[in-house]
Amino acid sequence: MDKKPLIILAGPTSVGKSSLSVKLAKAVDGEIISADSMQVYKHMDIGTAKLTKEEMAGIPHYLIDELEPEDEFSVFQFQRYAREYIQRIHEKGKIPVIAGGTGFYIQAVLYDIDFTESESDDSYRRELEQLAAERGSPYLHSMLSEVDPDSAQNIHPNNKKRIIRALEYARLTSGKISEHNKEQRKRTSPYKYCFFVLTKDRARLYEDINSRVDKMLDMGLLDEVKSLAAMGYKKDLPSMQGLGYKELLAYLDNKLSLEDAIDLIKKETRHYAKRQLTWFRREKDVIWVDKDSFDNEEKILDYMIERLKQEGIIN
RNA sequence: GGCGACAUAGCCAAGUGGUAAGGCAUGGGUCUGCAAAACCCUGAUCACCAGUUCGAAUCUGGUUGUCGCCU
Numbered sequence: 001m002d003k004k005p006l007i008i009l010a011g012p013t014s015v016g017k018s019s020l021s022v023k024l025a026k027a028v029d030g031e032i033i034s035a036d037s038m039q040v041y042k043h044m045d046i047g048t049a050k051l052t053k054e055e056m057a058g059i060p061h062y063l064i065d066e067l068e069p070e071d072e073f074s075v076f077q078f079q080r081y082a083r084e085y086i087q088r089i090h091e092k093g094k095i096p097v098i099a100g101g102t103g104f105y106i107q108a109v110l111y112d113i114d115f116t117e118s119e120s121d122d123s124y125r126r127e128l129e130q131l132a133a134e135r136g137s138p139y140l141h142s143m144l145s146e147v148d149p150d151s152a153q154n155i156h157p158n159n160k161k162r163i164i165r166a167l168e169y170a171r172l173t174s175g176k177i178s179e180h181n182k183e184q185r186k187r188t189s190p191y192k193y194c195f196f197v198l199t200k201d202r203a204r205l206y207e208d209i210n211s212r213v214d215k216m217l218d219m220g221l222l223d224e225v226k227s228l229a230a231m232g233y234k235k236d237l238p239s240m241q242g243l244g245y246k247e248l249l250a251y252l253d254n255k256l257s258l259e260d261a262i263d264l265i266k267k268e269t270r271h272y273a274k275r276q277l278t279w280f281r282r283e284k285d286v287i288w289v290d291k292d293s294f295d296n297e298e299k300i301l302d303y304m305i306e307r308l309k310q311e312g313i314i315n
Numbered sequence: 316g317g318c319g320a321c322a323u324a325g326c327c328a329a330g331u332g333g334u335a336a337g338g339c340a341u342g343g344g345u346c347u348g349c350a351a352a353a354c355c356c357u358g359a360u361c362a363c364c365a366g367u368u369c370g371a372a373u374c375u376g377g378u379u380g381u382c383g384c385c386u
Binding site for chain 2: 013036075103114157159168238242243244245276281282
């Protein structure tokens with residue numbers, strides 16, 4: 001059976017993925033699936049740099065504004081939705097374009113990684129959290145050494161989250177997550193794809209991030225956060241841990257001055273961009289598209305379309 | 316012009332005779348159910364010169380620079 005086509009456009013925050021993705025989708029008769037862990041949420045528009053309806057220019061966008069800020073969301077759900085939308089788009093005879101910066105989500109869909117084996121178990125998880133709080137994460141790490149030595153070796157004793165997940169996995173499946181991961185890593189993609197990663201000079205990317213944060217404030221980010229707070233959303237929700245939201249909530253809570261909060265947003269966004277780049281660097285088969293080596297967006301598009309033709313994804 | 320203080324990595328900063336804490340930034344990395352999350356790794360010979368000493372970032376003298384006060 002022929003593999004179905006899939007186009008991915010990723011890159012660090014602030015490079016200009018969104019606007020390019022609309023043009024790309026237009027050019028290839030595609031529809032866009034957002035791979036962004038924060039844009040899924042409603043009422044979070046300015047801080048997540050969502051495209052406006054006009055900017056979407058009639059191209060359907062999925063996984064944007066689909067959930068309320070209190071809704072649970074993770075790679076697992078992302079993958080489920082994305083699969084569904086990809087199929088629907090293919091059925092229409094169109095090409096799905098995944099656009100976004102959450103590398104983990106993209107990977108989960110691109111390689112169709114299996115997450116279903118374990119349902120998450122809140123009670124055991126809570127028990128582990130307790131233990132971690134009381135005895136420290138190195139203690140959990142030593143527990144892990146007994147059930148899954150390989151994982152223990154790969155996970156740093158301080159990395160509580162991953163230790164807990166590994167323990168949870170062991171409990172729920174009575175298997176080892178290290179083995180599961182090893183299996184999953186062998187997967188090849190069920191799609192015929194092109195994985196573009198848009199980049200630009202690091203120093204300029206950072207400048208753009210800084211000025212974009214200022215622009216968000218001008219556009220009313222603080223009011224957006226205030227109204228989320230007024231709706232009752234608290235800082236411990238995953239959605240409220242988004243960049244720009246957690247810092248401004250801290251400011252509203254008198255934990256920070258506004259100036260410090262803004263500087264923090266900029267700094268953490270820069271760190272985030274760096275981590276995104278690290279992620280994409282180790283991803284196999286990515287096509288780096290360095291904005292600096294093109295005169296304008298049209299040229300970038302031309303290049304991408306040429307590559308898509310080479311790969312036989314479009315005619 | 317005089318008096319005083321200070322001079323340690325890109326920034327902040329410990330260290331007052333025994334061979335340079337720490338934080339931030341920067342750069343690199345891990346990642347397979349919270350990923351805009353979580354975690355890890357990453358650097359100097361102490362303004363300069365001359366002395367004292369077995370040994371100086373730490374003491375002495377000088378040079379340069381910065382800051383404060385005074386005239």
